[in-house]
Amino acid sequence: MGNLNQSSLQGGEGFHGQGLIEVVWGRRKNGHFRPREKRNRVFATLERNRCGSLQDRPPSFKVLLLNARSVNGKTAVIQDLILDEGADLACITETWLDEQGGVNLTQLCPPGFGVHQQARAGGRGGGVAVIARQSIALIRCAVPQSSRFECVFLKVGARDSLGILLVYRPPCDPAVSLSELAEVVSNSALVSQQLIVLGDFNIHAETSLTGAAQDFMVAMTTMGLTQVISGPTHQAGHTLDLVFIVDGGTVRVEEQNILPLSWSDHHLICLSFAVSSNLRRGGGPIKMVRPRRLMDPDGLPRSLGDLPVLETGDPVDVLADRYNSELTRALDTIAPECPLSLRRVMSTPWFTEELAVMKRARRGLECIWRKSRDVSDQARAKAAIKAYSVALRAARKAFTTARIASVANRPSELFRVVGELLRPPETQGLPDDLATRCSDFAHHFAGKVAQIRHELDSSLIVVPAEVTEAPVCPILWDSFRLVLPDDVEGILGSVRATTCALDPCPSWLVMQAKEGLLDWFVAIINASLGQGSFPSCFKQAVVKPLLKKTSLDPSVCNNYRPISNLPFLGKVLERVVATQLQEFLDDTDFLDRSQSGFRPGHSTEMALVALVDDLRRELDRGSVTLLVLLDISAAFDTIDHGILLGRLSGMGLGGTVLQWLQSFLEGRSQMVKLGDTCSDPWPLTCGVPQGSILSPMLFNIYMKPLGEVIRSFGGCCHLYADDTQIHYSFPPDSKEAPRVLNQCLAAVADWMRRNKLRINPDKTEALLVSRSSDRGIGWQPVLDGVALPLKSQVRSLGVLLDSALTLEAQVSAVAGRAFAQLKLVRQLRPYLVKSDLTTVVHALVTSRLDYCNALYVGLPLKTARKLQLVQRSAARLITGASYRERSTPLFKELHWLPFIFRSQFKVQTVIYKALNGLGPAYLRDRISYHKPARPLRSSGEALLSPLPISQARLVGTRERAFSAVAPRLWNSLPIEIRQAPTLLAFRKDLKTWLFRCAFGE
CATH class of the missing domain: 3.60.10.10 (Endonuclease/exonuclease/phosphatase)
Known part of the structure; x- marks a missing residue:
């Protein structure tokens, strides 16, 4: 179309005639670029954007x-x-x-x-x-x-x-x-x-x-x-x-x-x-990368060569540095670095040559229609668009199916993939100057810990000797057990292949080439264990700021949590030590029995089962229970190394074991990394790195005396790492309870200060659990000089607990979140085959129903119906059934247990673990095998003793407390299921039996 005249630009006497600026306007020429021409045009545009035009436009x-x-x-x-x-x-x-x-x-x-x-x-x-x-x-x-x-x-x-x-x-x-x-x-x-x-x-x-x-x-x-x-x-x-x-x-x-x-x-x-300035970030080579296609797992050991002859007594730091340098040299040989330029156009991975042909045909028909403006040409163009859209959806569906299938057994990766499908990425508003951003994060993280330690030091002038000095204890463990190649190979299978920026080689390549690297690993690990020294090159951490909640402002540093990324071989070495340390802790039974954090056979669900059982039993006794959920600020980051080493010595560690742990704690540093920009490293004089394998175990050892302090006042506690739950029960008319409880909380606050941990009263929550007639005690608990208001409900380890333990708020919250996820997953249905849709529903919906569903046993029907409705909706979504169809045949088709039976399945699994030493001791103590007064035929059937009627007078206790429900559910099982040899066999037989009970087969 030719240029427009002035009258057409003005549009008569309308507003267009006022203050118009000159623009270039016209129709684009019909036709389309062939693939090579289009690629050249993109490259030319990229080059022009990078270098500028001749006229310096x-x-x-x-x-x-x-x-x-x-x-x-x-x-x-x-x-x-x-x-x-x-x-x-x-x-x-x-x-x-x-x-x-x-x-x-x-x-x-x-x-x-x-x-x-x-x-x-x-x-x-x-x-x-x-x-x-x-x-x-x-x-x-x-x-x-x-x-x-x-x-x-x-x-x-x-x-x-x-x-x-x-x-x-x-x-x-x-x-x-x-x-x-x-x-x-x-x-x-x-x-x-x-x-x-x-x-x-x-x-x-x-x-x-x-x-x-x-x-x-x-x-x-x-x-x-x-x-x-x-x-x-x-x-x-x-x-x-x-x-x-x-x-x-x-x-x-x-x-x-x-x-x-x-x-x-x-x-x-x-x-x-x-525009006056370039609005795009960066440009040109943005980083040096190694082509993955050149990283040959077989070629890496060949390029690395044989293990150098080691001189007797070579320090482990020398071996570790040599490993890093040799691995870097080998990687340079097989996959040298090359610059990666910023591409303006990213390829769509599902786009095929067939789609390209259809796309060219579609654009050709669109061009014909733009010329003719004929209705028949428009119809042909619309038909081509529709056919192309159908083919493109099919290609994306096949690509998505393959992608989900590749991560079906990795929950974290599955959540990430599904999240990308459901939530489009937002454009980032971070400044281009990442160096400034890294420095801000580094100063914030370091300053926060320094401020906490300064406040603690100023409030406690002298640390008592009983805190810093280790109690007299004979040395029970003074040397590590050296490892063999088979031991290291087994440990490599249990460590996630995460790569740190300080690693000389990608971890996935190391895992695939492990056969040729085992000698290196064994030499470094045994030298470290024998010398009692943790290599210095593994002590530096790369911190990745992680936003605490997606709803928080990403520009505020205080809304981020520092997550440490550590060198891969250092984590392998930590796993070796953690395995032997766990064996020692199990043999000596050193840890607090109520501590469930990061312990084999323990979980948040088991801690909550024990907590709710305690609360229900106290209700049955007619007592009032005050539950206090403590909040500790930056708990892992403020641990005092001297106090921790005293605790380690006091539990019987010595020799190279204690020397190695001291070397692990001291001399550490960390730096913040955003993109390819890093901050300057800063030294760490306290704390243990978050993201480390040993840190949770050391934190549990550090917190061990706290339980003894609480129990000395007649209180009880349940701990999961730094989540501390204190509950104190007393008669409703007790006059002594306020004084004793406040003394207990004061002792807890004092213990925290002495051990360099800062308790946060403003975020600490309190809940009074009592019968409705007894609600209200007329006073408030006081923690560190701050009165704690009593709340109607609190969140403990992800579960909402109310003052009457009805769990109605928890069920409503779970059902609401599950339905919200169902609505999102429903939009994915056209892009997923049935098997992948089932996987996604399990990951996003039914997993929410299954979390802590051992607490849902005995729920009233009106409360349980909300979760039953979610399960039915999920089954209809997967099968494509209408809302009029009965859900029972759908459950049978999917081989799902109905909601009530799923909660029974969880409780019976917990019982089996507790009885067979696979669960926590605090649950095993709540149940016992039935011992009749005289020999009976049922004596060898592994039956449990029911809770006496006098201890389960309330319906809530009889139907929902673990110690009362467990014997009834367990004794209802066939003897061959109760005596299953393994947990896997028990779960398989139990689901089959419950399936028959649910559907009458």
């Missing part, structure tokens, strides 16, 4: 504006459109998505893109979304939302560089909606001096405007904003989609193309802006 910024009229069923076409146009930002109006967005929003995002969206507050339709390259730094700013329009405001690039406000305004109620929109634009103009306002305003800008529309356009002009769209944007010839930029600003339109689309009544607007 400002960097360009390409934006698409599109009214989709619902993205449902159009995701493949829109994604291809974004990639084909090489857009930096795609602004989409009328998405018709809900607040979650779900799979449709994920499908819109090509690889390397993120998304920000705003859904309509109420009703269907509407909504806007901005899809942007992740190489562009975007920060979403809050703007007032209205029920009359939707908008998203983003700041692009460096501070005050460019603001983009995307708007969709329905045609109704123009007077009020346009007035409110003008207010939003004015606020945005104050935030960003260079502003682009675009979207579907539903203003007929091609006509002479009157009324509210004219007032709005005048207001935009008053704010210095000029409308630049100069042609029809709707198939009916209307100009409804508008773009405003600052008149005379540094942002100007280089090129403008308006293209009709066969699948939307609005046209596609392609805009290329000239």
Whole structure:
């Protein structure tokens, strides 16, 4: 199409004649690039962006504006459109998505893109979304939302560089909606001096405007904003989609193309802006990488060569440094580093050659239709688009199936993959200067620990001798057992192949080449164990800041938790020591019996089963129980090394064992790493590294005396690492209880201070468990001078406990979260085969129902019905059954136990573990084998003694307390199941028996 004359640009006497700037407008030439031409065009664009043009033109910024009229069923076409146009930002109006967005929003995002969206507050339709390259730094700013329009405001690039406000305004109620929109634009103009306002305003800008529309356009002009769209944007010839930029600003339109689309009544607007600065992060070689295809597991040992002859008494530091240098040299030989350049276009892994052929045919038919504008040509183009979309969905489905199948047995990886399918990535707003960000994190983490230690030291001038000095104890373990190659090979199978930035070689390659590296591992590990020294090169940690909750502000350092990433061989060495240390702890029974954290056969569920059993038994006795959940600030980071070494010595460690543990603790350092940027390392004078294998075990040893302090006042406790739960029971009319309990809490606070741990009273919670008639005690517990308010419910190890132990709040919360996940998974159904859908439902839905479901035994039907409904909905989702179909045949088809039987299965499994030494001793003590007064035929049937009636007077105790329910459920099992030889055999036979009981087979 030729150039437009001035009258056509002005659009008669309408607003277009006021203050127009000159733009280039026209139709794109029909036809399409062949693959090689298109690739060359992309490379040329990349080179131009990196090096600049001959005329030293400002960097360009390409934006698409599109009214989709619902993205449902159009995701493949829109994604291809974004990639084909090489857009930096795609602004989409009328998405018709809900607040979650779900799979449709994920499908819109090509690889390397993120998304920000705003859904309509109420009703269907509407909504806007901005899809942007992740190489562009975007920060979403809050703007007032209205029920009359939707908008998203983003700041692009460096501070005050460019603001983009995307708007969709329905045609109704123009007077009020346009007035409110003008207010939003004015606020945005104050935030960003260079502003682009675009979207579907539903203003007929091609006509002479009157009324509210004219007032709005005048207001935009008053704010210095000029409308630049100069042609029809709707198939009916209307100009409804508008773009405003600052008149005379540094942002100007280089090129403008308006293209009709066969699948939307609005046209596609392609805009290329000239901006004053490059809005993209980085460029050119971003890092040095080693091609994975060259990393040959067989070639690595050959390049490494034979183990060098070691001189007698070589320090382990020399061996470890030689291992690192030799492995680096070998890796340089087989896979030398090469620079990786930033690619503007990322490939879609599911795109095949067949799809490429269909895509070229589809674009050819679209070009024919744009020339002819014939209805039959449009129909053929739509048919090609539909066929291409179906084929693309099939390809993505096959790719997704293979991807889920590859991680089906790795829960963490499965959660990550499903999360990528359900939640599109957001563009990052972190600053380009990662060095500053790393330094901020490093100062924050180091300063937080230093501040806590300073406060503790100032509050306690002299540490008592009984804390720092080890009690007299004979040495029970003074030397490690050296390892053999078979021992190391077994340990390698139990260590996750995580790679640290300090590792000389990727861990996955080391695992695959372990046959040729075993001699190295054995030499270094045995030298370390024999010399009682932990290699210095393994003491440095790389800290990765992990956001505590996704809802927290990512720009605040205090919202992050430091997770240490340690060298791989150092973790293997830790695993060797941890195995022998665990054997020693089991033999000596040193740890507190109520400690469940990071111990074999223990779990959060077992700790909660014991806690709730204690609370229910006290209720049955008529007592009132006060439950206090302590909060400790940065517990792992403030451990005092001197006190810990005293505890280790006091438990009977000496010789090279104690020397090795002292070497492990001292001389450590860590640094923060973001991307390829690291902070300066800083030394650690206290604490144990989070992410270490030994740290949880050392923390349990450190906390051992706390249980003794609590029990000395008649209280009870349950611990899971630093989660400490104290409960104290007393008669409702007791006058002595407040004094004793506050003395206990004061002693706990004093013990924390003496042991360099800071208790946080503001985050500590208290719950009074009592019968409804006894509720209220007239006083508040006091912790470290702070009165603890009594709450109606508290969260203990992820479970909500209420004052009457009804668990109604817990069940409602679990059902709500499970239903929310079901809604998301339902959107994945078109992209997954049945087996993969079942795997995803297990990971996201039924796993929530199964967590701590041993507590759900005996729930009232009205409470349990909520979780039963979730299970039925999950079964219908997998099988595709309608809501009218009965759930029982669906459970049989899926071989699922109904909810009530699943909780019984969990309790009976816990009983088997407790009776056979596979569970905690505190559960074993609650049940006992039945011993009749005289020999009976049932004497050898492994029956349990039921709880006496006098100790289970309440229905809640008889039906739901573990010590009362366990004998009844266990004794109902056939003898061959009770006497199963292994846990695996027991679980298999138990599920078969329960399945028959549930379905009458």
